[in-house]
Amino acid sequence: MSLGKPLKFLGRQLLLGTAITIVIVATGHLVSWLIGWVTVR
């Protein structure tokens, strides 16, 4: 059985997971920064 397909699948999942994590963390930073900006002027 070829390992190509599962590896490709895993690679895609990893990339997708990383992208989602980056979006969540970046959104979290933005929202937290906005809270600071709004509450302390």
Add this chain to the structure above:
Amino acid sequence: MNATRMLFTAAAVFALVAPAAGAATLTGLVATDAGQPVAGALVTLWNEPRNRKETVYSDAEGKYTLQTAFAGKVRLRARASMYRDFNVEFDLGAEDAQQHNLALVRLSDPQEISDSLTASAHAAALPFPDKATKDIFISQCSYCHQQGNSLTRRPRPDAEWNDVLWRMEGYGAYITYAEHRRIQKLLGDGFNGKPVNVVQTAPYSPELARARVEEWHAGDPMSFLHDTIVGHDQKLYGIDEGKDVIYILDRTTGVIEVEHLPVEADDQVGGRFRGVRLPIGVFTGMHGPHSAALTKDGTFYITAALSGKLLRFNPQTREWKTFKIPQGFLWRKGLYPHTIRTDQDDNVWFTVTMSNRLMKFDTKTEQFTDIGLPHGGFLRWITDTFMGAVLKLIQWFPEKNLQLALSHHKWLNGGHKVLNWPYGIDVNPVDNSVWYAKLLGNRIGVVDRETLQVTEFETPHSGPRRMRFGPDGILWIPSFDEGKLMRFDPKTRQFETIDLPVLSKGEYEMPYALAVHQKTGDVWIAANNTDRVLRYLPAEKRFIAYPMPNRVIWFRDIDFTSDGKVCMSNANLPAYAHEDLVPAFVCLEPEPNGAYGR
């Protein structure tokens, strides 16, 4: 200069008849320029190289007596709160008896008064917008140094305060974006260069007149003598966390040796924290030695905070052995091994601060036992689980502080509440039980030695730091964040709170190191915001406050010598904030001739 002061100044030097062999004796009166005696003034003598000091306190009548082995061109200083320092230099023979009367002039210039105040007065004058900001400021901006001393209160433009705060976040201030902005504004508004005018008062205790303080400079302005402990040879071992060395002071000769820590193939500068931008110039080592404990044969066990190792040191043979703490799944264990103590079976126990764990090391089998501590909520669970992975990941980008981008204390707005930080630890002398304190989790806990089950208790005040047991099994806990002393009875499981004395209304104290003398039962506390060492007498429910001769103190641990001295090292970060610009070993002798605790 008025006539009285001229009289004091002119009459400063009297060479009298020879005193006891091998020591010079200085005597005199400390008084105001109006002739009023000053009680509790610090009379400090510098040696000729100006790297050692000896200090006594004037008695209720303003008189002092200082016996010293110093000789040559010495300097004598009188200092008291709200008075200008009085200095005089003179030649001192090895067996001289000299009389020096020292005149103190009351300060009247607002700037001079402000400059003479302890950091506590300047910090208390900051315009805190609310209690929450004050709490965060004390908890997160004062881990390692005072706020309000001459180095930290310098006026800066807003953008510079922003840079300072980001630098401090890299060093470990866990604050949210909103807290960052609030503290930036607070410091910009508060440290504006305008003089702070308060009258600080410190009650005179008769015990002061019997006390004496010795200081020995050690290291350089970038040294960081985190903890100092007393060896079985009665030498002082000062552990430089930044530079991986131990300074060994022979108190009888004043000679300081420097012992370097061993380096192994896997050691790297910054250790497991090499992705973090550690304090520049101060942290240049690989291990980051932090705390030490002795076993019965006098062997040292030292926690290496950065490399995540436990180090064994034989002070007689100067041999070292290292033990790597297991890192576990996701590298989450062994992150910042911290305070270490020895139990009655001669095994050592230590807190692992950033892993939220305890470790026991069996000194005979050389095996570790790992004890996970309760997480205390989901945010803290995230930290305990993924901190190691984050630190591992950012090692690919040395000193770039990428942990700030990845940590949920920023992106989930959690602030310092994402951390537990098991910190102080001690062994109950009554039943050999092991207790610890969580500095940011605001809990103390105990480990069942058989089952390793952990039971925790919420403390009534936040910031429980380096707690210690008294000989009667009472646990004494400093509340760093709230300036309280907590008494905890493990039998009844009841807390009692004792307020620490402050120097003026509105000031707060930041007690860090605490130690209990096992014969007297006295509780010794480093009052790091006010440059004092406090001695609490539980039977009398009374404090004695010893002002220190060095402005800007930061004592992190306290130990006792067998000749009746209470010793520590001055470890503000950075050391060049100290008045003497370098760290120092400091020993306080509460009773003459080593009588304390005899």
